[in-house]
Amino acid sequence: xxxxxxxxxxxxxxxxxxxxxxxxxxxxxxxxxxxxxxxxxxxxxxxxxxxxxxxxxxxxxxxxxxxxxxxxxxxxxxxxxxxxxxxxxxxxxxxxxxxxxxxxxxxxxxxxxxxxxxxxxxxxxxxxxxxxxxxxxxxxxxxxxxxxxxxxxxxxxxxxxxxxxxxxxxxxxxxxxxxxxxxxxxxxxxxxxxxxxxxxxxxxxxxxxxxxxxxxxxxxxxxxxxxxxxxxxxxxxxxxxxxxxxxxxxxxxxxxxxxxxxxxxxxxxxxxxxxxxxxxxxxxxxxxxxxxxxxxxxxxx
Numbered sequence: 340x341x342x343x344x345x346x347x348x349x350x351x352x353x354x355x356x357x358x359x360x361x362x363x364x365x366x367x368x369x370x371x372x373x374x375x376x377x378x379x380x381x382x383x384x385x386x387x388x389x390x391x392x393x394x395x396x397x398x399x400x401x402x403x404x405x406x407x408x409x410x411x412x413x414x415x416x417x418x419x420x421x422x423x424x425x426x427x428x429x430x431x432x433x434x435x436x437x438x439x440x441x442x443x444x445x446x447x448x449x450x451x452x453x454x455x456x457x458x459x460x461x462x463x464x465x466x467x468x469x470x471x472x473x474x475x476x477x478x479x480x481x482x483x484x485x486x487x488x489x490x491x492x493x494x495x496x497x498x499x500x501x502x503x504x505x506x507x508x509x510x511x512x513x514x515x516x517x518x519x520x521x522x523x524x525x526x527x528x529x530x531x532x533x534x535x536x537x538x539x540x541x542x543x544x545x546x547x548x549x550x551x552x553x554x555x556x557x558x559x560x561x562x563x564x565x566x567x568x569x570x571x572x573x574x575x576x577x578x579x580x581x582x583x584x585x586x587x588x589x590x591x592x593x594x595x596x597x598x599x600x601x602x603x604x605x606x607x608x609x610x611x612x613x614x615x616x617x618x619x620x621x622x623x624x625x626x627x628x629x630x631x632x633x634x635x636x637x638x639x640x
Contacts, residue, residue, distance in 0.1 A: 414600055520632070597618075
């Protein structure tokens with residue numbers, strides 16, 4: 340890692356400490372112990388949403404150097420929850436990072452944080468307080484958060500219905516993930532987590548990422564999927580694999596797009612932009628695509 344990047348990281352974490360935990364979004368801050376430390380997350384429940392009927396839960400995992408509040412403000416999940424009737428949780432990683440295993444990522448990886456256990460306890464806590472439908476729990480993630488979503492689909496203990504990783508891949512080998520539906524979105528010009536795998540020329544991780552096709556091949560195998568059917572609309576390419584028990588594996592790639600959440604809001608600040616991603620593509624709305632996919636799938640308990 341270059342001296343410039345090391346300095347940029349130091350500035351970023353100093354600015355995070357100065358900013359503290361202020362939150363101007365609509366989600367309510369909640370606390371949850373992971374056994375050794377206090378963990379926090381934001382929970383958004385639409386005001387008009389009835390508690391009499393079980394509802395879906397979407398867990399949105401921020402990217403590296405991000406936070407729950409940043410994810411809430413950047414990806415428009417609250418607005419989608421208002422329109423479609425579900426609950427959203429925005430957990431905070433340790434030092435703005437998730438332990439996705441292998442080469443990813445940052446302090447959470449180095450400290451061997453049990454993020455798998457934390458996410459399971461989060462699902463249990465929110466399910467009890469919010470009357471969540473146990474068969475409709477979904478995990479979305481950006482970058483480091485996407486890698487964490489993949490890791491949970493590999494090793495997590497709660498039966499997730501579907502995951503939606505954006506700009507991410509596996510950071511370690513997972514030859515047999517859980518049978519779960521997947522929608523993955525990736526820019527073909529991503530230089531942080533390259534679509535074809537290997538080490539990115541940008542970003543701060545050291546080591547090789549699995550390619551996105553290789554990552555999804557494992558899910559296709561465990562789900563007994565048919566070969567993908569390709570579609571194209573402008574710069575957006577979609578490969579859809581139909582699988583056993585109604586599951587699907589969908590890959591959406593975007594020409595000329597980098598490391599970003601399509602349709603999202605750009606990260607603010609020079610350091611954030613340097614380390615965390617590229618301007619969001621306007622060719623599609625990733626949040627809408629993920630929710631349209633999620634609502635088609637339920638877990639088999």
